Amino acid sequence: MRLKNVPGCRERIAESEFVVPEDKLKECKGHWSEVFGNDNDIHIEIGMGKGQFIYEMAARNPGINYIGVEKYSAVLLRAVQKMEEEPRDNLIFIRMDAEAIAEVFDEGEVGRIYLNFSDPWPKDRHAKRRLPSREYLARYDKILKQGGRIEFKTDNRVLFDWALEELPESAWKADLVTFDLHSQEELMADNVMTEYEEKFSGLGKPICKYILTRKRKELIMAQLVNTNDFEKEVLECTTPVLVDFYADWCGPCKMMSPVVDQLAEKLADQIKVVKCNVDDSGAVAEKYNVMSIPNFFIFKDGKAVSSKLGASSPADFEQWIKENI
Numbered sequence: 001m002r003l004k005n006v007p008g009c010r011e012r013i014a015e016s017e018f019v020v021p022e023d024k025l026k027e028c029k030g031h032w033s034e035v036f037g038n039d040n041d042i043h044i045e046i047g048m049g050k051g052q053f054i055y056e057m058a059a060r061n062p063g064i065n066y067i068g069v070e071k072y073s074a075v076l077l078r079a080v081q082k083m084e085e086e087p088r089d090n091l092i093f094i095r096m097d098a099e100a101i102a103e104v105f106d107e108g109e110v111g112r113i114y115l116n117f118s119d120p121w122p123k124d125r126h127a128k129r130r131l132p133s134r135e136y137l138a139r140y141d142k143i144l145k146q147g148g149r150i151e152f153k154t155d156n157r158v159l160f161d162w163a164l165e166e167l168p169e170s171a172w173k174a175d176l177v178t179f180d181l182h183s184q185e186e187l188m189a190d191n192v193m194t195e196y197e198e199k200f201s202g203l204g205k206p207i208c209k210y211i212l213t214r215k216r217k218e219l220i221m222a223q224l225v226n227t228n229d230f231e232k233e234v235l236e237c238t239t240p241v242l243v244d245f246y247a248d249w250c251g252p253c254k255m256m257s258p259v260v261d262q263l264a265e266k267l268a269d270q271i272k273v274v275k276c277n278v279d280d281s282g283a284v285a286e287k288y289n290v291m292s293i294p295n296f297f298i299f300k301d302g303k304a305v306s307s308k309l310g311a312s313s314p315a316d317f318e319q320w321i322k323e324n325i
């Protein structure tokens with residue numbers, strides 16, 4: 001949704017008591033409870049548009065604090081005008097590009113993220129800008145608390161199918177997937193319609209929805225690969241991949257294991273991390289000439305671009321990864 005520029009909208013937004021000043025956003029990180037003056041759970045909608053959904057959610061759930069995130073001032077102004085008519089104590093807005101969301105919310109600070117009718121960005125080269133992309137999911141992973149969830153609704157079936165395909169590469173699993181939300185009475189009981197939802201369902205388009213929760217912690221960490229899936233999981237991966245060639249009997253491999261797991265989580269939005277047991281995957285180990293272990297390889301676009309043999313300090317190891325991705 002991009003409204004024509006409304007003259008003076010930036011100034012009106014800057015003056016509004018309902019919008020957190022842009023220069024104060026980073027200071028709010030870790031302090032959103034203080035902004036609301038209570039410890040209630042915080043739910044955010046990213047790309048809220050004119051705010052119909054989040055405004056109604058705030059009215060229905062006074063025990064939850066809501067934050068609406070919108071990129072464009074002219075759109076956000078509509079939400080602000082609604083608040084000026086009838087303010088809600090548990091709702092506040094921020095104007096920002098959600099790409100920097102992890103700079104504004106602290107680890108575990110958010111209980112739920114709503115993505116409603118996110119822009120599809122149909123060109124492949126813009127896939128990373130799609131709000132349900134694996135890159136964005138990794139950002140959400142940083143700010144959502146344990147047990148937190150992501151809810152995504154759209155009428156765009158192509159985007160929805162693509163978003164589902166992003167999940168195996170992310171830290172999230174789908175607890176609910178429906179391709180026709182409005183036909184399911186039990187799901188509709190507490191459904192709050194967004195502006196776009198009203199528009200597209202009114203035109204007879206089915207509405208898709210998923211609800212994601214985080215996978216168990218150990219599954220976020222380095223995934224196991226073997227000779228059979230090496231091509232798919234490593235060589236065909238569109239993001240850089242770190243492969244840890246190891247064996248269960250190898251002491252230095254065990255020493256490096258927590259380092260690898262921590263980096264898998266820390267760099268989740270930059271690199272995929274997998275482990276390959278050389279005893280189970282002799283063919284792959286042989287192909288890449290892995291004679292001693294642990295031996296780490298970074299793959300980009302199907303090619304090994306760097307390798308590192310043996311144990312090293314976490315700092316050196318992280319630096320080596322960063323230099324090669």
Ligand SMILES: C[S@@+](CC[C@H](N)C(=O)[O-])C[C@H]1O[C@@H](n2cnc3c(N)ncnc32)[C@H](O)[C@@H]1O
Pocket residue numbers: 001002046047048049050069070071072075096097098099115116117118119194195196197
């Ligand atoms: C198609 S509209 C949907 C509005 C509303 N959620 C609804 O369902 O009616 C998508 C909105 O997301 C906003 N948006 C898109 N990318 C964004 C980003 N990276 N950060 C913040 N807002 C974004 C757009 O400006 C637009 O207002």
